[in-house]
Amino acid sequence: MEGIYVWMNFESLQIARAYLFGEVKYLDLMLVLNIIDIITGVIKAWKFKELRSRSAWFGYVRKMLSFLVVIVANAIDTIMDLNGVLTFATVLFYIANEGLSITENLAQIGVKIPAVITDRLHVIESDNDQKTEKEDKAAE
Numbered sequence: 765m766e767g768i769y770v771w772m773n774f775e776s777l778q779i780a781r782a783y784l785f786g787e788v789k790y791l792d793l794m795l796v797l798n799i800i801d802i803i804t805g806v807i808k809a810w811k812f813k814e815l816r817s818r819s820a821w822f823g824y825v826r827k828m829l830s831f832l833v834v835i836v837a838n839a840i841d842t843i844m845d846l847n848g849v850l851t852f853a854t855v856l857f858y859i860a861n862e863g864l865s866i867t868e869n870l871a872q873i874g875v876k877i878p879a880v881i882t883d884r885l886h887v888i889e890s891d892n893d894q895k896t897e898k899e900d901k902a903a904e
Contacts, residue, residue: 785831786838788851790859794834797862798827804869811873830858 785791805823809815837854841847867885871877 784835784838786841786848786851788834788838788848788855790852790855791834794830794855794858794862797859797866798830801862801865801869802827804866804873808869808872834858 781791802824806815806820809820834851834854838848838851841850844850864885867877867881871882871885
């Protein structure tokens, strides 16, 4: 047991984090928002009686894959010597995405969301619908 403790100390975890993710800011916030999104998603699924282990498992895998995308962005950053710009932008994208998902989950659960935020969410949703329609027409 002591061998595992010596190998898995805080310093080696920090080194692995720096190697895989670089010195990107807000990675911890991304992790916290991922966890909050999972919790609110489970509560929403439970409320609407749509809690399914298989779909939940795929959701968890997607969350883990978002960190893999950050690792790839860090590798590209390192190769192209972009000083962390791509990794930072990737993390900010996922933070914004998680924030939107949490807000949507809370609204569907029944938590009151300020009108300014819900109006903005409807604008984003309608923009996404329009883009999807254009892509569908282009594919035909």
